Amino acid sequence: MALKLIIDTDPGIDDAMAIFYAIAAPEIDLLGLTTVFGNVTTAKATRNALYLLEQAGIEIPVAEGLHRPRVLPAFPPSSAVHGAEGFGTLTVPAPRRHALAETAPEYLVRMAREHRGELVLCPIGPLTNIAAAMELDPSFCSNLKGMVVMGGSLRAGGNITPAAEANFYHDPHAADYVLRHGCHITLVGLDVTNRVICPRSFFADLASESPKMGGLLHVMADFYIDFYETVGKFSGCGMHDPSALVACLAPELFTTEPHVLRVTCAGDRSGEMITKTSANAQPVNVCTDVQAEAVKQNFFKIVAKLS
Ligand code: BDR
Ligand code: CA
Secondary structure, eight states: OEEEEEEOOOHHHHHHHHHHHHHHHTTTEEEEEEOOSSSOOOHHHHHHHHHHHHHHHHOOEEEOOOOOOOSSOOOOOOHHOOTTTTHHHHHHHHSSSSOOOHHHHHHHHHHHHTTTEEEEEEOOOOSHHHHHHHHHHHHHHHHSSSEEEEOOSSSSSSSSSSSSHHHHHHHHHHHHHHHHHOOSSEEEEEEHTTTOEEHHHHHHHHHSTTHHHHHHHHHHHHHHHHHHHTHHHHHHOOHHHHHHHHHHHOOGEEEEEEEEEEEEOOOTTTTOOOEEEOOSOEEEEEEEEEOHHHHHHHHHHHHOOOO
16 A cells, blocks of 8 residues: 655755655555745745645646744755755746635644544654644644654754754744654764765756656756755765655664754754763664665656656
């Protein structure tokens, strides 16, 4: 039976890659998308999520999420990384469909109840909606099958500040709340996603296999790779969000360590993930190593099936 999945997302170029992977994978039953700020504002994230679904020709629900972090004031979106509209140089027309009347936390709570024990949640943006869903329904976590989160960094340092990974940095209080309260979490952070690097030729090859959808990713990836090259870190782009999706289907490609985790919520190390020793707290499975070539091949093989 296919894996029932909801993605909480701030699309975002690597979010688009992750969403197309989930749409293309026959082993995933993508039930819906929920949106959050981060790479763009929440309103643009909703528009972009609807646009991606429209391009793929599928009509699953999109629930719009919260518009600002739990405690901190709103951050400006990461337009240097993802472009002003979220998809590099691509212009994004107004979609035909609309988001649900329900908010993202309400939708998540309802879906977790309706699919008790079967639903996997894959957050690939700041964890604001997830913390709100946990507060809304104390049984939210126990209703889920599990959660695979893209965020944080155990030993790889940060990508938005020297200490912090971007998703945790954009709402450290939400990240700390979610990690503190547990939820059968697998954490796919920079320790592994910084090692899954795809060059321009990867997306050119994808576009020849899949002219429409792979072609869109090819255009977006050009902007994303330009950014990575400016920063001088990699030759290619980090496959952050797609790696989390691959981890949902192929966990055997990742090595994990159990850790009790917290997130620093103030000061110049805000958003940093830290380990604690506590016998009572629920540990998180942190991905510490990855078979990077196999993850890339898995992603390519599945997304290449799209039109
Ligand atoms: C994360 O931050 C965002 O820019 C990406 O979409 C990804 O979710 C990587 O740190
Ligand atoms: Ca993201």
